[in-house]
Amino acid sequence: MLNYATPLDLVFHALADPTRRAMLERLSNGPASVSELAGPLAMSLPAVVQHLQVLEASGLVRSEKAGRVRTCRIEPAALGSVERWIAERQSNWDRRLDRLGDHLAGHEEESD
Amino acid sequence: MLNYATPLDLVFHALADPTRRAMLERLSNGPASVSELAGPLAMSLPAVVQHLQVLEASGLVRSEKAGRVRTCRIEPAALGSVERWIAERQSNWDRRLDRLGDHLAGHEEESD
Numbered sequence: 001m002l003n004y005a006t007p008l009d010l011v012f013h014a015l016a017d018p019t020r021r022a023m024l025e026r027l028s029n030g031p032a033s034v035s036e037l038a039g040p041l042a043m044s045l046p047a048v049v050q051h052l053q054v055l056e057a058s059g060l061v062r063s064e065k066a067g068r069v070r071t072c073r074i075e076p077a078a079l080g081s082v083e084r085w086i087a088e089r090q091s092n093w094d095r096r097l098d099r100l101g102d103h104l105a106g107h108e109e110e111s112d
Numbered sequence: 113m114l115n116y117a118t119p120l121d122l123v124f125h126a127l128a129d130p131t132r133r134a135m136l137e138r139l140s141n142g143p144a145s146v147s148e149l150a151g152p153l154a155m156s157l158p159a160v161v162q163h164l165q166v167l168e169a170s171g172l173v174r175s176e177k178a179g180r181v182r183t184c185r186i187e188p189a190a191l192g193s194v195e196r197w198i199a200e201r202q203s204n205w206d207r208r209l210d211r212l213g214d215h216l217a218g219h220e221e222e223s224d
Contacts, residue, residue: 009128016124021197028204085133086198092140 007059011082014058019043020051024074027061031073034063119171123194126170131155132163136186139173143185146175 038048055061059078150160167173171190
């Protein structure tokens with residue numbers, strides 16, 4: 001039942017690599033060609049293309065080829081599930097942080 | 113330079129598995145023993161412990177043994193880096209979404 005990758009698995013897996021996060025950061029500023037993405041990265045073009053494939057499989061990025069240039073862009077819709085998951089956890093975590101804050105504040109008063 | 117796992121890599125890697133996310137969801141409601149975590153999961157206790165180790169390596173969870181019971185809890189501080197990264201990307205993405213919305217609204221007007 002848990003042995004296949006869900007969309008959320010693929011998105012978090014895609015985000016778990018610093019090169020892929022750097023590519024997303026670049027693309028969050030606007031579309032870029034594969035060469036433009038590869039420019040600042042200290043790796044071969046085939047390695048960049050492999051990372052791009054992981055990003056495309058996750059749905060975070062899509063690319064289109066026009067003539068000889070493949071243009072990559074962020075796919076905003078794919079972020080919905082991860083944003084929702086994080087927002088839900090954050091609201092729980094924030095409540096826990098608030099309680100931790102209250103707890104620590106209580107300890108501070110005790111030690112005053 | 114990019115060949116070692118950063119804290120952010122470890123956190124996203126930990127989040128890229130549905131069992132580990134289920135464990136975090138349980139823990140976001142409060143601390144739990146390993147048995148309590150394993151309860152709703154259709155897997156062996158050693159498998160649960162392995163997932164717990166990945167969560168602990170990421171810093172998202174810590175556990176303490178008291179007597180024969182290991183109690184696990186969310187580590188709120190470890191979320192800072194991932195929350196910041198997502199918030200920064202989201203603000204870029206939201207701006208792009210707004211522009212996409214404007215673009216689509218423009219198209220809608222055209223087709224009206």
